[in-house]
Amino acid sequence: xxxxxxxxxxxxxxxxxxxxxxxxxxxxxxxxxxxxxxxxxxxxxxxxxxxxxxxxxxxxxxxxxxxxxxxxxxxxxxxxxxxxxxxxxxxxxxxxxxxxxxxxxxxxxxxxxxxxxxxxxxxxxxxxxxxxxxxxxxxxxxxxxxxxxxxxxxxxxxxxxxxxxxxxxxxxxxxxxxxxxxxxxxxxxxxxxxxxxxxxxxxxxxxxxxxxxxxxxxxxxxxxxxxxxxxxxxxxxxxxxxxxxxxxxxxxxxxxxxxxxxxxxxxxxxxxxxxxxxxxxxxxxxxxxxxxxxxxxxxxxxxxxxxxxxxxxxxxxxxxxxxxxxxxxxxxxxxxxxxxxxxxxxxxxxxxxxxxxxxxxxxxxxxxxxxxxxxxxxxxxxxxxxxxxxxxxxxxxxxxxxxxxxxxxxxxxxxxxxxxxxxxxxxxxxxxxxxxxxxxxxxxxxxxxxxxxxxxxxxxxxxxxxxxxxxxxxxxxxxxxxxxxxxxxxxxxxxxxxxxxxxxxxxxxxxxxxxxxxxxxxxxxxxxxxxxxxxxxxxxxxxxxxxxxxxxxxxxxxxxxxxxxxxxxxxxxxxxxxxxxxxxxxxxxxxxxxxxxxxxxxxxxxxxxxxxxxxxxxxxxxxxxxxxxxxxxxxxxxxxxxxxxxxxxxxxxxxxxxxxxxxxxxxxxxxxxxxxxxxxxxxxxxxxxxxx
Numbered sequence: 001x002x003x004x005x006x007x008x009x010x011x012x013x014x015x016x017x018x019x020x021x022x023x024x025x026x027x028x029x030x031x032x033x034x035x036x037x038x039x040x041x042x043x044x045x046x047x048x049x050x051x052x053x054x055x056x057x058x059x060x061x062x063x064x065x066x067x068x069x070x071x072x073x074x075x076x077x078x079x080x081x082x083x084x085x086x087x088x089x090x091x092x093x094x095x096x097x098x099x100x101x102x103x104x105x106x107x108x109x110x111x112x113x114x115x116x117x118x119x120x121x122x123x124x125x126x127x128x129x130x131x132x133x134x135x136x137x138x139x140x141x142x143x144x145x146x147x148x149x150x151x152x153x154x155x156x157x158x159x160x161x162x163x164x165x166x167x168x169x170x171x172x173x174x175x176x177x178x179x180x181x182x183x184x185x186x187x188x189x190x191x192x193x194x195x196x197x198x199x200x201x202x203x204x205x206x207x208x209x210x211x212x213x214x215x216x217x218x219x220x221x222x223x224x225x226x227x228x229x230x231x232x233x234x235x236x237x238x239x240x241x242x243x244x245x246x247x248x249x250x251x252x253x254x255x256x257x258x259x260x261x262x263x264x265x266x267x268x269x270x271x272x273x274x275x276x277x278x279x280x281x282x283x284x285x286x287x288x289x290x291x292x293x294x295x296x297x298x299x300x301x302x303x304x305x306x307x308x309x310x311x312x313x314x315x316x317x318x319x320x321x322x323x324x325x326x327x328x329x330x331x332x333x334x335x336x337x338x339x340x341x342x343x344x345x346x347x348x349x350x351x352x353x354x355x356x357x358x359x360x361x362x363x364x365x366x367x368x369x370x371x372x373x374x375x376x377x378x379x380x381x382x383x384x385x386x387x388x389x390x391x392x393x394x395x396x397x398x399x400x401x402x403x404x405x406x407x408x409x410x411x412x413x414x415x416x417x418x419x420x421x422x423x424x425x426x427x428x429x430x431x432x433x434x435x436x437x438x439x440x441x442x443x444x445x446x447x448x449x450x451x452x453x454x455x456x457x458x459x460x461x462x463x464x465x466x467x468x469x470x471x472x473x474x475x476x477x478x479x480x481x482x483x484x485x486x487x488x489x490x491x492x493x494x495x496x497x498x499x500x501x502x503x504x505x506x507x508x509x510x511x512x513x514x515x516x517x518x519x520x521x522x523x524x525x526x527x528x529x530x531x532x533x534x535x536x537x538x539x540x541x542x543x544x545x546x547x548x549x550x551x552x553x554x555x556x557x558x559x560x561x562x563x564x565x566x567x568x569x570x571x572x573x574x575x576x577x578x579x580x581x582x583x584x585x586x587x588x589x590x591x592x593x594x595x596x597x598x599x600x601x602x603x604x605x606x607x608x609x610x611x612x613x614x615x616x617x618x619x620x621x622x623x624x625x626x627x628x629x630x631x632x633x634x635x636x637x638x639x640x641x642x643x644x645x646x647x648x649x650x651x652x653x654x655x656x657x658x659x660x661x662x663x664x665x666x667x668x669x670x671x672x673x674x675x676x677x678x679x680x681x682x683x684x685x686x687x688x689x690x691x692x
Contacts, residue, residue: 005061007027096116099548117140127158140162142283202599219262358393439651441461443462488526557650566644583635618632
């Protein structure tokens with residue numbers, strides 16, 4: 001059984017040193033504006049190069065985070081960042097955006113790419129599809145249980161990585177738009193404002209914290225995570241201070257070295273360092289519920305003594321040393337030589353001065369060994385010195401010291417050497433103009449009652465219906481009048497797939513011709529059925545390269561991210577029929593914990609709302625698998641903004657969620673220009689303002 005790699009966060013240079021000196025096998029960090037923690041200190045290009053050298057010298061890997069959604073204008077800068085990282089010898093790059101993935105595989109084809117947790121991978125199918133795309137590691141969703149994780153890890157064709165300690169997001173990573181829609185700061189762009197940590201109420205006043213999960217702590221599960229074949233255990237915390245990084249890294253490094261669970265004392269230490277009303281491991285245990293939630297007071301005192309001890313350890317000396325064996329040869333009439341070899345097979349040799357004949361006292365092997373064993377001030381520890389010495393010779397201490405310094409420098413250079421990588425220019429995909437006429441209207445519904453003859457009379461080009469409600473619907477009266485598309489649940493598990501496929505087959509028998517794909521793992525599941533594949537908003541398609549990627553994946557159409565503003569949508573190359581949401585409540589979160597059940601018990605019948613401190617009410621819609629989907633408080637309305645018709649879109653979607661059947665029809669007719677229905681309280685969404 002191979003010991004999993006321990007991956008620690010490095011939000012600053014000091015945090016990187018703290019992680020390395022405390023036992024991390026790898027660190028993840030960002031530089032520039034292309035990572036999911038843009039508010040961390042991050043690194044400059046020069047600091048990144050030095051960070052890679054510092055880590056590689058000590059046998060630690062470096063992973064660069066480029067796990068955000070990028071615009072077309074940002075891709076050239078991201079390509080230069082990637083080339084710089086490759087020149088520095090980065091070990092892998094983490095990505096979320098499919099367009100970034102396509103760009104990286106073009107410009108740095110030899111560099112390993114890891115699928116970030118932002119890519120929302122939580123099934124074996126998702127991992128296998130990532131592998132097929134050339135990704136070498138997949139970071140699994142934090143919501144998976146031990147059984148889910150084991151199933152994937154034991155069958156995965158590539159490495160899998162799991163979070164083991166740190167903050168939990170309420171929403172599935174990569175699927176949260178709450179910060180973006182409410183405040184314009186996108187989590188998918190690395191600027192989440194953490195609205196989940198604020199007070200809310202479910203059908204009541206905002207005096208609770210139903211979105212604030214406790215931090216995860218799986219320190220008691222380390223041996224079983226190692227046993228099931230997880231390649232990497234990840235510690236969260238790039239926004240945390242270096243002392244925090246040092247302390248959690250040190251504890252988890254010990255647990256891995258000794259293949260054991262945490263002691264009660266270690267668990268107390270972890271909680272003292274940072275927690276929100278304690279820790280949770282319910283997801284790992286296959287449970288969920290209100291006991292998983294907690295907060296942290298701003299007045300919680302820092303563990304100053306613990307922090308001071310941790311800082312003293314990682315600042316005092318280089319504890320992360322590399323063992324090296326030396327072999328010295330000193331002979332008459334020949335330059336002295338010194339060879340150095342480390343456990344990784346790096347071997348270097350240098351030559352120095354020629355020894356002189358001894359005038360009074362001859363040099364001894366012990367003197368040579370003593371001089372050469374002193375490696376203070378370096379990242380090396382000399383564990384063995386073999387000496388071949390002819391008698392009757394002398395050599396100065398300074399000459400021996402110079403020999404040692406040079407060979408250790410050569411060994412450091414060998415350990416940090418970067419083979420010349422293949423570097424290519426970024427050549428964007430061929431630009432394709434979008435549709436020149438008005439877009440065709442499509443609509444999506446959440447409830448069966450919203451599908452009526454009056455709605456079909458509005459002539460939608462397509463009606464998207466959640467797969468889980470299709471079983472109880474009769475589509476026969478509308479045969480031939482529109483296309484029906486089955487919308488797969490954004491979140492599911494491997495064990496659900498046969499059930500979902502059976503539901504899809506029944507839907508096909510009713511005349512459903514297409515299926516909406518919102519997750520990478522759905523592609524291999526449905527491709528054999530022969531349905532038209534339509535990319536949904538869950539794919540976070542943010543740039544032209546992502547749309548090109550989806551065309552190559554066989555999609556018939558694709559919905560762009562609703563975080564794009566109108567000019568960005570307009571300027572996209574549209575290599576396949578492109579769709580945008582132009583009406584409806586934007587989906588803010590999809591959550592493993594059911595908000596309704598946690599607060600009220602099993603009462604899924606609407607309406608239920610999440611109320612914030614301003615009185616705004618966010619509808620909660622039940623989702624597949626006893627999950628929740630949180631909708632925006634206001635509907636996005638653009639019927640009076642005719643400029644959406646000239647963005648090159650093939651489809652414009654009206655997203656009906658909480659509307660009555662009659663409201664659905666009136667809204668549709670308003671977009672058709674047949675009436676002037678305007679919602680009482682509406683927003684332009686992100687259409688006019690976009691996101692940071």
